[in-house]
Amino acid sequence: MASKKNSNRYLKLKSETSQKTEATKHLxxxxxxxxxxxAYLVFIMISFAIKEKVNYTIAELGTxxxxxxxxxxxxxxxxxxxxxSAGEIRYFLAEGARVRNTNTVCGVISNADYVALLDDEIFKANQKLDSSDASFKDSYGYLQNRIKNYVINQHNKKFDHTYTVRKQLENDISDIRNTVIVQQRSLGLSDSSNIDMLEKELGNSISMHKATSSGLVxxxxxxxxxITTESFEISDLxxxxxxxxTVSKSNISVGQPIFKVVDNYLWHIVAEIDPESAKLLENMNYKTIHFVEKNIEIVAKIHVFTEDNKTYIKIEADRMLNEFLNExxxxxxIIHENHQGIKIPESAIVRKTFAVIPAQYFGYLSSQYGVYKKVVSEEAPGDSTIDFTSxxxxxxxxxxxxxxxxxxxQIGDVLSFTDSDSMVTTEFIxxxxxxxDGVYxxxxxxxxxxxxxxxxxxVDYRIVAPYTPYGVRIYDRIATEGITTTEYQTIN
Structure with missing residues (x-):
């Protein structure tokens, strides 16, 4: 009985030992x-850390x-x-606004305190007039709804629709205002008459100045x-x-300039040009002009003339005057030619030396491209072998x-080529x-x-052909600083 118990204990111990061994193996x-x-993650992190960071630019089409x-x-x-007249000046139009002949541009106020008093009285009279009209609240609510509907629905409209809505609202306000005044007058009320009298007095207190011609103010x-095209002299340059x-001045004296109106039809530019440009412009009547600061291009009429052994150009334009109103x-x-292609910064350009060899000496072997090169044996002088060099x-x-x-x-290497048909071998040094030139x-x-x-x-950029065999392509990433980059350098 004791022997059987010992045997069971031995089997149990052996089983536990086996289980521990298996667990240890799995662990x-x-x-x-x-x-x-x-270890793999550490290797990846180290590889990423030692990669040099290289700035790059995207190869895109440009001009x-x-x-x-x-x-x-x-x-x-x-x-x-x-x-x-002298006094305080008030301007009614913004810089660059279009005006017609006889449009009021500004007014000079000789007695500012009196005019301020009239303004206040007119404002109070208008408030009283509005409050006395039973339909004022309805009209006010109507305008609010118009504006609210525009805000809600404006995303479905073009931007220029804003000006249409603005004009409609101005017309609505004017109609409502006129309706109130007509009603006041028809009822024999004095509020509208009082406003008319105050506004007339205000007009008499301000010396109005009107535009003498149409154009831009x-x-x-x-x-x-x-200076005009007729009176221009070279010394004007x-x-x-x-x-x-004038807007920065709150008070003005008699005879001081207060505004100008610029005819917005034709304007001119006169400049001295170099002989090379003059030669390129011979027999030309129109040319593309690019304005550097504003990055604007226009096609304008040109005229080249000479005076005192110097050459000048006169440009005649009929558009974009508002962009140069105060210049x-x-x-x-003067654009002579436009060149289009991939636009690359000059700093990216590198130069590499190549050997020029006949195409027949360039071959393919074991999934690699290369040449068969004659290699002189170092052990047996005078002997040589033909080795494939990728x-x-x-x-x-x-x-x-x-x-x-x-x-x-290298220069001086001897290349070998065997014609598969004639089995004749030729060599090329x-x-x-x-x-x-190229890029990385x-x-x-x-x-x-x-x-x-x-x-x-x-100086700073160049245009390269976009579809060059073996060359750079559109949307390639190009190292911006080619001189600090080496071939096959890993990039971070």
Whole structure:
């Protein structure tokens, strides 16, 4: 009986030991997997940390212009109005507003205190008139609903619809106001008559100044408004504007300029130009003009003339005057040609040396491109072997290919080619090299040289062809600073 009990105890102990061993094996495997994953994550983090950060730009289509920049004098048809009395001035129109002949622009108040009193009395009379009208609340509610409906529904309308609604509201207010006044007068009430009397007295107390012609109103006077296309002299290009902002003055004296009206039909620019530009403009009547500061382009009529052995251009424009209403001198460019393509910063350009070899010597072996190169044996002088050397093809022009000069491809190397039909072997010695411009494309996480075909360049940018074989393509990511980037450098 005791022997059987000992046997059971032994089996139980053996089973427990076996279970512990299995558990230990599972634990050791789990720890191993955890350590493996942790090591992989650490490797990824270290690799990411040691990658150099390279700024890049996206290769996008752009335009560069062959142009020359000049500074020109703006000549407009301007009429200046001066004050015929002294006092406080009030302006009724905004800068640049369009006016018609006889439109009131401003008024000069000789007795400001008296006018302020009249304003206050008119305001009180209007309030009394509104409160006496039983339909005023209904009219006010009607206008509120009009505005509310516009706010709710305006997202379905074009922006210019705002001006239509504004005009409609102004007409509604005017109609309501006139209705109240007519009702007052028909009832023989004195409130409307009192307002008429006060407004008439107010008008008599203000010296109104009207526009003498149609155009754009401006309150900046620079003393050069007297220049016209007929009176212009070359010396006018050296004059300095003396700007007066009439709006900033609260009081005005007799004879002081208070505003000017600019004819908004034709305006001109006169500037001195260089002989090269003059030659490019020969026999031309119209040219594209680009205004540098405002980044605006217009097509304008031009006339080139010579005076005192110097060449000048007169530009005649019939649009965009409002953009230059207060400019007396402007910087502009005469656009001779527009060049379109991929626009790349000049700082991204790098230069790489290539060996130029016949295309027949460039081949394919075991999933790799390269050349067969004659290699002299170091152990047995005079003996040589033909080895396949892998390399990349960067450009193919006619019957020649461009492969990069490297440790494996050098000037003086002998290449071998065996014709598969005739089995005749020929050799070619690398002698000719050529430097090609390119950029480093970083799409794949490393700097990869790509050839570019430049069509036009300036100081800071150049235009390259967008569809060049083996070259840069639209939306490639390009290293901005090519000089600080090395080929095959990993990119963060």
């Amino acid at each position: 050791n495997f789990g720890v191993f997997v955890f350590v493996l994953i942790l 560069l212009s062959h142009s020359n920049t000049f500074t020109g004098l703006v000549i407009r048809n301007e009429s200046v109005t001066t004050a015929d 401006s309150y900046l006077i620079d003393g050069m408004e007297d 050296g004059r300095t504007p003396k700007i007066q902002d 007396r001198f402007v910087d502009f460019r 390399t990349r093809l960067f450009l193919k022009v006619d019957d020649f290919v461009y492969v990069p000069i490297s440790d494996s491809i 690398i002698e000719k090299t050529e430097d090609l 494309v970083v799409n794949k996480g490393f700097a990869d040289f790509k050839f570019i075909d430049t069509t036009y360049k300036e």
